[in-house]
Amino acid sequence: MLALQLLPLALLGAVLGLDVVSFPQAMISRPIAAATLAGALVGKPAQGLLAGAMLELFALETLPFGASRYPEWGSGSVVGGALFAIQPNATAGALTFAVCASLITGYAGSWSMVLHRKLIARLAGRMRDALAAGSCDAVTSLQLSGLTSDLLRGGALTWISLLILVPLSQATLAHWSASAELSRAVVVIAAGAVSGGAIWKIVHNTKGAPWFLLGGALIGTFLLVVT
Amino acid sequence: MSVTAPQLPFSTRAAMFLRLLAVQGAWNYETLMGNGIAFAVEPALRLLPGGKNGEAYRAAMARQAAYFNANPYLAGIAVGALANAELTGQDPDRIERFHTACCSPLGSVGDRLVWAGWLPACSLMALAAFGLGMRPAGVVLLFLGSYNAGTMSLRYWGLRVGYRDGLGVASALGVPLLRRGPAQVARLTALLAGIAIPLAVRGVVGPARGVLELVFAGAAVGAVTLARLHGRVEGWRLAVAGLALFILLSVVR
Numbered sequence: 460m461l462a463l464q465l466l467p468l469a470l471l472g473a474v475l476g477l478d479v480v481s482f483p484q485a486m487i488s489r490p491i492a493a494a495t496l497a498g499a500l501v502g503k504p505a506q507g508l509l510a511g512a513m514l515e516l517f518a519l520e521t522l523p524f525g526a527s528r529y530p531e532w533g534s535g536s537v538v539g540g541a542l543f544a545i546q547p548n549a550t551a552g553a554l555t556f557a558v559c560a561s562l563i564t565g566y567a568g569s570w571s572m573v574l575h576r577k578l579i580a581r582l583a584g585r586m587r588d589a590l591a592a593g594s595c596d597a598v599t600s601l602q603l604s605g606l607t608s609d610l611l612r613g614g615a616l617t618w619i620s621l622l623i624l625v626p627l628s629q630a631t632l633a634h635w636s637a638s639a640e641l642s643r644a645v646v647v648i649a650a651g652a653v654s655g656g657a658i659w660k661i662v663h664n665t666k667g668a669p670w671f672l673l674g675g676a677l678i679g680t681f682l683l684v685v686t
Numbered sequence: 687m688s689v690t691a692p693q694l695p696f697s698t699r700a701a702m703f704l705r706l707l708a709v710q711g712a713w714n715y716e717t718l719m720g721n722g723i724a725f726a727v728e729p730a731l732r733l734l735p736g737g738k739n740g741e742a743y744r745a746a747m748a749r750q751a752a753y754f755n756a757n758p759y760l761a762g763i764a765v766g767a768l769a770n771a772e773l774t775g776q777d778p779d780r781i782e783r784f785h786t787a788c789c790s791p792l793g794s795v796g797d798r799l800v801w802a803g804w805l806p807a808c809s810l811m812a813l814a815a816f817g818l819g820m821r822p823a824g825v826v827l828l829f830l831g832s833y834n835a836g837t838m839s840l841r842y843w844g845l846r847v848g849y850r851d852g853l854g855v856a857s858a859l860g861v862p863l864l865r866r867g868p869a870q871v872a873r874l875t876a877l878l879a880g881i882a883i884p885l886a887v888r889g890v891v892g893p894a895r896g897v898l899e900l901v902f903a904g905a906a907v908g909a910v911t912l913a914r915l916h917g918r919v920e921g922w923r924l925a926v927a928g929l930a931l932f933i934l935l936s937v938v939r
Contacts, residue, residue, distance in 0.1 A: 483707035484758055486805065486833050491812050492826045504822040512816045512886050515809055517922045522801045530922065552936055554890075559929040562922060579714035583721065590721070590751045593744030595728060598751055602725045605712035637936040640897055643890065645932050647901050651887050652908020653921035658879040659913040661802050665872035675880020683884055686818060 462622060467500055468541050469618035475533030476568065476613015480523070481606050488533030490514030494540025494561075506548055507540040513558050514539055516650035520657035531568025534617045538564040541621060542628050551639035555646045556628050564620045568613075575612050579605045689774040691852060694730060699845070701729040702765060706841055709761050717753045723765060724751035730769035746772040749781060755789045757796020762841045764788050766848020767855040776853060784853050791856075795864050800837060803871030808833040810878035817885025 478488040491511040498507015514536055521529040539561025546553035589597035662668035709722035727750050734742040771781045812829035847858045891901050912921045
């Protein structure tokens with residue numbers, strides 16, 4: 460029953476997993492969009508957005524340069540957004556568990572992307588003669604194989620992760636002992652620290668940028684007071 | 687004598703642009719995005735003498751499917767330039783040299799402009815909107831709208847300039863957008879980060895005094911520590927370990 464209920468989320472994970480690298484890289488797969496869409500699919504877009512905002516802070520550290528290894532945020536964010544959205548908003552530990560599960564799924568997604576790239580390389584190896592002869596069919600076939608297998612990769616990863624993590628989340632939260640306030644504070648501190656470190660890494664080499672950061676912090680503080 | 691590249695029909699330009707969106711569709715550790723480049727250039731190559739599957743067409747396809755790597759949002763420059771070079775009958779050796787030589791600049795400029803600049807800037811703008819209480823649909827539309835307005839324009843511009851300038855497109859990399867853009871976007875990102883991160887943190891924690899101050903202090907100490915460890919550890923990996931430990935303790939206590 461659960462397996463069938465999770466199919467729409469798996470389909471979303473498939474499409475967003477494809478967006479990460481293969482097509483169209485419109486960044487629908489970034490956590491702030493992906494987790495919100497997952498939350499909307501569960502009927503709670505605001506909770507999806509809250510989880511997405513947390514994950515987006517982590518995602519600032521993992522920029523997808525070339526062949527570097529980074530969490531696959533498309534499937535990971537669907538898992539995180541859905542896990543948080545299926546719980547009542549004030550459930551102690553729900554955000555902590557959802558964020559941690561999302562990061563682990565993203566890591567598994569990164570590993571699945573490596574396997575996917577090796578699979579395409581193997582297919583390209585089999586088509587080497589046709590590609591060297593300039594065959595349009597070989598080029599198109601390799602492209603479509605890559606796109607299709609990436610779609611399936613993202614869908615399978617999301618579906619399997621949710622099949623494991625939905626019951627695990629319910630079991631974990633049923634035995635949760637820390638207060639809701641502390642649980643949320645822990646995950647926000649982690650996200651804030653990671654994003655702060657990431658921003659410094661991005662901007663510290665640019666002339667004048669640290670002053671812009673300081674100016675932004677002053678505006679941010681002012682907005683915190685007046686809003 | 688220089689030969690002018692033919693005006694491409696609208697359907698060819700549209701097909702090249704759409705295929706450019708899937709330029710990394712067959713990304714692999716052997717040829718990286720080489721197959722995607724051939725896939726994106728292919729509609730233009732049908733205009734070669736002999737048409738699709740003619741001798742010139744097949745030779746060009748074989749050249750384009752070789753190893754290639756660049757930032758995907760600037761790959762359009764290469765796709766346009768290579769289409770121009772093939773259709774104007776440039777020396778194959780020269781085309782292959784260009785194919786190899788443009789990887790590095792298109793990679794480094796694009797990575798700094800988009801991955802380290804525009805993406806975090808748009809992400810922070812959306813986080814600030816979230817922190818100020820914007821509705822979910824508004825936050826998502828703001829993020830996707832701003833990011834894609836920038837990157838789709840960049841892709842379209844790259845394809846157009848690449849096809850117009852052909853193998854002489856290197857000068858396009860000297861335009862102010864690509865030369866000074868990364869530094870300007872980095873400053874914008876810094877400004878937005880200072881505004882957005884505190885607002886986003888409050889958006890999740892809520893306005894409760896005491897807790898919010900504690901969270902800000904903890905996050906600041908963590909950020910400084912991670913910045914000082916620059917390059918030696920990834921914060922998100924540490925966070926996974928810390929959160930997993932916290933979850934375990936919360937359940938077994």
